[in-house]
Amino acid sequence: MNKHIGSIEIICGPMFSGKTEELIKRAKKEITSKNNISVFKPSIDNRYSQNNIVSHNKNKIKCNIIDSAKEMLNFSLNTNIFFIDEAQFFDEGIIKVCKQLTNQGKKIIIAGLDRDYEAKPFGQMKNLMALSNNITKLKSVCAKCNEPANYSYRKTKIQSQVLIGESEKYEPRCKKCYYNDKEKT
Numbered sequence: 001m002n003k004h005i006g007s008i009e010i011i012c013g014p015m016f017s018g019k020t021e022e023l024i025k026r027a028k029k030e031i032t033s034k035n036n037i038s039v040f041k042p043s044i045d046n047r048y049s050q051n052n053i054v055s056h057n058k059n060k061i062k063c064n065i066i067d068s069a070k071e072m073l074n075f076s077l078n079t080n081i082f083f084i085d086e087a088q089f090f091d092e093g094i095i096k097v098c099k100q101l102t103n104q105g106k107k108i109i110i111a112g113l114d115r116d117y118e119a120k121p122f123g124q125m126k127n128l129m130a131l132s133n134n135i136t137k138l139k140s141v142c143a144k145c146n147e148p149a150n151y152s153y154r155k156t157k158i159q160s161q162v163l164i165g166e167s168e169k170y171e172p173r174c175k176k177c178y179y180n181d182k183e184k185t
Helices: 019-033 069-075 093-103 126-129 175-184
Strands: 007-013 037-042 052-055 060-062 065-066 083-084 105-113 134-137 152-154 168-174
Touching: 007 019, 007 093, 007 126, 019 052, 019 060, 019 083, 019 105, 037 069, 052 168, 065 069, 065 093, 069 083, 069 093, 093 105, 093 126, 105 126, 152 175
Parallel strands: 007 105, 007 134, 037 065, 037 083, 083 105
Antiparallel strands: 052 060, 152 168
16 A cells, blocks of 8 residues: 555535636646646536536546546556546445545545435535545526525526536536426416
8 A cells, every 4th residue: 555645625605606727726726736637527528528528618628538437547657636627427436446446645626516416415525525535515696686696506407417508507506596497486
């Protein structure tokens, strides 16, 4: 086992809270510091680009598109810091991969939705949060009342947990506005 214990940092919050923006900012800072980084996103997320992680503000960084978290292990020899966007879309294999990488002394920074459109824990984010050394929970601005928003409100009637979309399908909501409209449906 490596003498240096790695770490996991989580950036979470609702849609439109700046999670990806924060991940890109941190990754670019590490590049400037000459650290060996690798950036990943799941292949399911193709909203803005096939080869980049792109924030809603159109900031971007080149990334590796992967189908399975296990593919990140192929980068462990030449990478000190792993950046993972949209982690909620990975299966439970991401937990084992993150444990293995931190045991090798790697630093992992993960961005993802902590809750789905029903305000339930999303994917493996709750388990990743339990493993993490630090959690940054971001807020957005409620689309209805401009108060701080912690919820992702789905504007469509589609009920599958995974529905890739942007502002045409989702908007940030405060707790009051989220539950007021949820009770009406």
